[in-house]
Amino acid sequence: MLNKEHIAEQFRLLQDDICAQLETADGGGTFKEDIWQRPEGGGGRSRVLEGNTIEKGGVMFSAVHGPLPEVTAKAMNLPPTTFFATGVSIVLHPHSPMAPIIHMNVRYFETGNGRWWFGGGIDLTPHYVVPEDARFFHEQLKSTCDRFHADFYPKFRETADDYFFIRHRHETRGVGGIFFDYLDDQSGLDQEQIFAFTYAVGKTFAPTYARLLENARGRTWGEPQKHWQMLRRGRYVEFNLVWDRGTKFGLETNGRVESILMSMPPMASWEYNRSPEPGSAEAETLGWLRKGVDWILEK
């Protein structure tokens, strides 16, 4: 069995690696660091960026422990016990409406009575869907997944589609990605292999997003596109505050608010009953925001 401090240390190094790559991709911005302690045990290292390409980004590492919150124990049918959780969580909001918002999370959880699992994923939320970008993004994810298990990509892609769904809008948050949770040795892989897979997902993140930013660099935009970006960010807020289980759980159990809400955009808009012109680029994007699109096969 892997040592939990080892996993946490590797995640901390992953945060370092990702921040370094993102600073290069940003072309001028540098992360500000913020170390915090959790009164009940453990703490974290928050890194936030207001850069040249990335308007607002957070790359958060944490390793916390203590008594397992009662509500979690109940939900999992566990007697009162302790827990240890460590992970890296990222949301990046770019300046350009032609570049996508991205979210990544990798995490490890273990309880005092011997249960453990990994979770995580990466998903992409373009303000304007560019099918070639979505395909590239999914190809990177598939390629990482396929190194570990042939079932992982199709299964975790479907889970992401179901999870990142804005139910009250009947639309997906973006073009999906992969999402997995409670991944343990029942998956056919042992703990070391699952950690290696989770870590590989983490390592896939930075070069993939750097390439997507690069792709967006040549795309021009003006006020109408900026306005649309603000509205799409509003949808991002709606998903995170209304449906995201992690956000809800954190806010309801007195988690560290600033870490939980680092996912919020720097600025967002709402308009009453706005719907885009039929045939416009905005309408085309809405047409893509549905479950079950196979971006790799999509022509």
Place this chain on the structure above:
Amino acid sequence: MLNKEHIAEQFRLLQDDICAQLETADGGGTFKEDIWQRPEGGGGRSRVLEGNTIEKGGVMFSAVHGPLPEVTAKAMNLPPTTFFATGVSIVLHPHSPMAPIIHMNVRYFETGNGRWWFGGGIDLTPHYVVPEDARFFHEQLKSTCDRFHADFYPKFRETADDYFFIRHRHETRGVGGIFFDYLDDQSGLDQEQIFAFTYAVGKTFAPTYARLLENARGRTWGEPQKHWQMLRRGRYVEFNLVWDRGTKFGLETNGRVESILMSMPPMASWEYNRSPEPGSAEAETLGWLRKGVDWILEK
């Protein structure tokens, strides 16, 4: 017993009256109207304003009926039945950061098996707390309440303090107001009197807010105040999407999204770990955002 169509008709007239007064107070803006039908029964008349003083405002009337949603029936320990609900709901976001956001709601609910009640309230969310404004606002509410029952103002003020509380931020949404729900003949008033009270609350709204806008007219502001307003609007979004029971219920039961989310600000911001300079006007405002302030006695 009052006729439910009569109550709905009076609420519809209240919407007319409030819109007319708000157009005058706005000084140039006019409401746009939007009639909608609910597939399961009933519908509504939405009025939205993008004005000179009010940046984004909604004054929504609805009268809907149909089978009582299962989740509501369960929560109320009722067998499967039908329901009728009518009301007016308002949120106004002013341009000026020196003027407050305001929210008002009056509603009537009855079930097919003979239960009925009224609910509603008004609460105020200044971006900058001005104690004189808060006192004036609470005096208007108290004066309306006192005409009906001596217990109403203290009781409903406390309910508003408890309800409009952003738990994860440990701060109130604003300077409170009044809030009441499930008000029926157990209150000591009969149905006609409770309707008269609820209606009086509705009538208190427009002249009170017009006066608050008037008070704010002379207050100057610049970029720093506008920026602070965006951050406070972010908190408003957090309250409504995370904690507001009406919003959550509506979104989870497939309510009309555009009516439910008319409360969202035209634009809002989030910054990581922002806290105002000690001694600043912003810090002073945060100091007021706590439960239990008696604004009328406050010096």
